[in-house]
Amino acid sequence: MLYTPNNLLYKYIRYRFRRIQIQCNMVYDIVPEDEDEICRNLLKQRAKVLIPVGIVYALIFALTFAWLLGTSEKLNPLMQWEVRVIDYVIPFLNTIDFKWYAYSLDLLWAALILAPVGIINVSPYIIFSYIIDTILIRREVKALIKKYSIDQIKCG
DSSP: TTTTTTTHHHOOOOOHHHHHHTTTTTTOOOOOHHHHHHHHHHHHHHHHHHHHHHHHHHHHHHHHHHHHHHHOOSSSSHHHHHHHHHHHHHHHHOOOOOOOOOOOOHHEEEEEEHHHHHHHHHHHHHHHHHHHHHHHHHHHHHHHHTTTOOOEEEOO
16 A cells, blocks of 8 residues: 555655656656566665654653653743643543544644644654655666666667
């Protein structure tokens, strides 16, 4: 499911691959089947790098957040804001009555309130994943340029 052409990550990698091809002056076309295979391989390489990094990032972030919350008497303004938002949302989450046929709008309200906190806390990981994508795609494009280089074509 992750490596199908209808997946959003697959489309993103294919888009970035084509953009970097243009930036690196790769003027020849690649067969669509080869491009699909390249994008699938890039997604696999991306997953091999980013899944362990994401797990480590989440653990370090959670431990640091809990440690700062428990040991610091005076928190910085960002931490104070995050704690206030979490304290504001906890009563909503405690009063939500989950039914098998419907969810309360309080759950949506809590998700909307917590969205900025999540975006701020996940943004370093998103930036890191963008950098990893760029490195992997540039490496693949350089390998393709080397593979299809005119100098290596034997004429005569």
